[in-house]
Amino acid sequence: MRPFHCKSVARAPAYFLATASPRRAAHAAAVAPAWRPSSALDEWVQREARPISLRRLTFFGRTLTETRLLDGANYCRLELPTRIAHRLRDIQTLPYVVVANPHLAHVYEQYLSAFERFRRVREIRSLDDNERYCKILQETLKEHASVIPRLALGVLEVRGLMRPEETDKFMNTMLRSRISRRVIAEQHLALTDTFNSPWHFPHNQPEHDPHHDTVGEIFLKCNAKEIVERCGKTTQDLVKAAYGSHVQIPEIRIEGHLNATFPYIESHLEYIIGELIRNSIQAVIEQKRYNGIKPPPIEVLICETSQHVIIRISDQGGGISNDVLPHLWSFSKGPRYQNRLQNLARVPKLLGTLQELKMPDDHSPRESDKHGGSSLSSLTSRPPDLRLGIGLPMSRIYAEYWAGSLEIHSLEGFGVDAFLQISKLGNKDERLATRASMDA
Numbered sequence: 001m002r003p004f005h006c007k008s009v010a011r012a013p014a015y016f017l018a019t020a021s022p023r024r025a026a027h028a029a030a031v032a033p034a035w036r037p038s039s040a041l042d043e044w045v046q047r048e049a050r051p052i053s054l055r056r057l058t059f060f061g062r063t064l065t066e067t068r069l070l071d072g073a074n075y076c077r078l079e080l081p082t083r084i085a086h087r088l089r090d091i092q093t094l095p096y097v098v099v100a101n102p103h104l105a106h107v108y109e110q111y112l113s114a115f116e117r118f119r120r121v122r123e124i125r126s127l128d129d130n131e132r133y134c135k136i137l138q139e140t141l142k143e144h145a146s147v148i149p150r151l152a153l154g155v156l157e158v159r160g161l162m163r164p165e166e167t168d169k170f171m172n173t174m175l176r177s178r179i180s181r182r183v184i185a186e187q188h189l190a191l192t193d194t195f196n197s198p199w200h201f202p203h204n205q206p207e208h209d210p211h212h213d214t215v216g217e218i219f220l221k222c223n224a225k226e227i228v229e230r231c232g233k234t235t236q237d238l239v240k241a242a243y244g245s246h247v248q249i250p251e252i253r254i255e256g257h258l259n260a261t262f263p264y265i266e267s268h269l270e271y272i273i274g275e276l277i278r279n280s281i282q283a284v285i286e287q288k289r290y291n292g293i294k295p296p297p298i299e300v301l302i303c304e305t306s307q308h309v310i311i312r313i314s315d316q317g318g319g320i321s322n323d324v325l326p327h328l329w330s331f332s333k334g335p336r337y338q339n340r341l342q343n344l345a346r347v348p349k350l351l352g353t354l355q356e357l358k359m360p361d362d363h364s365p366r367e368s369d370k371h372g373g374s375s376l377s378s379l380t381s382r383p384p385d386l387r388l389g390i391g392l393p394m395s396r397i398y399a400e401y402w403a404g405s406l407e408i409h410s411l412e413g414f415g416v417d418a419f420l421q422i423s424k425l426g427n428k429d430e431r432l433a434t435r436a437s438m439d440a
């Protein structure tokens with residue numbers, strides 16, 4: 001299907017509606033967002049995003065002065081509307097019947113309103129200006145908490161209206177860009193907190209600072225073993241609650257370089273490892289052959305090299321069948337996933353839960369949960385039977401975002417080895433979303 005630019009869409013609905021089923025067409029006409037040609041958007045779309053890396057974020061936040069904080073605020077002020085403008089333009093190039101999908105239309109409207117809000121913020125010249133700006137950031141992060149399940153649901157509902165490769169390209173771009181915006185916004189909020197904290201340098205007692213191993217959202221000493229243990233325990237509890245206490249849950253054995261540490265955003269790592277362990281545990285307990293006997297453990301090997309930390313997660317859950325493998329990394333999924341759509345009836349509940357998330361206003365020990373991290377942690381802690389089919393592709397986007405990788409090797413009939421590689425140096429620029437105009 002040929003993509004249409006927004007200006008054409010205003011003239012073209014009759015063509016698109018004619019290509020859709022009558023029911024879908026009536027619905028599309030009722031819910032389609034009103035496309036408003038915006039010269040402001042055209043102007044912002046012309047700007048290039050300025051990429052960041054973990055190392056640059058760390059150096060920038062390490063010695064925090066008022067001038068630096070305000071510089072950071074102004075970087076956010078220009079960067080967020082630029083990055084949102086690119087994605088708005090991408091959505092506008094989708095076929096009309098696709099963007100008329102209520103979930104995708106909702107995301108578009110949210111992005112449009114965030115763009116309008118962000119682009120109007122004037123230069124931030126004082127700490128008071130910054131406080132006002134931080135409130136806008138916090139509110140918008142909270143409003144956008146349900147974007148991921150909405151996008152996932154939207155692309156599943158429009159299966160058949162776009163080629164799967166186009167859908168995947170669109171989702172990859174949208175998600176990479178969303179990670180980038182949330183990192184930029186959450187890092188600025190976290191640095192503002194640090195600056196306002198009583199321990200902040202030059203108040204002179206940095207060794208007493210409970211956050212002295214963090215620079216904003218970045219935890220300088222992420223320990224893979226501890227994260228695997230934490231995610232393993234959470235997932236085991238979730239699975240037990242969902243499947244019943246009579247089900248034997250596989251234990252998790254960890255070996256290798258148990259002291260390996262590296263700088264990383266913990267909530268990102270928790271999401272990826274949580275998804276991998278969840279897949280492994282579910283695969284094992286869904287194997288009928290372990291009924292009544294102790295299931296084989298999930299084996300985790302941590303391997304540290306000069307530049308990388310590699311985490312291998314191996315299970316004996318029977319592997320992935322050949323008809324599912326080609327669709328493993330796809331957001332629109334193959335025919336085997338058709339029945340998943342039934343499961344989606346439960347998703348509005350998840351959307352509701354995400355929408356109702358409160359931003360904790362107490363000082364929780366984990367900064368990552370404090371600002372927007374909540375949208376990621378609610379995905380991590382969703383019930384195991386709620387399967388959106390996005391866990392693996394999204395985990396790979398997170399891994400690649402900071403120059404890492406995620407590979408899955410399946411031994412059909414036996415089990416799966418997942419290899420997560422993390423770049424220890426953090427000196428590669430984020431993998432930025434390209435201008436993903438669907439016709440590019």
Ligand code: COI
Pocket residue numbers: 080114140141144145147178181182185
């Ligand atoms: C998103 O979460 O989708 C965003 O665009 C984040 C932004 C509001 C800071």
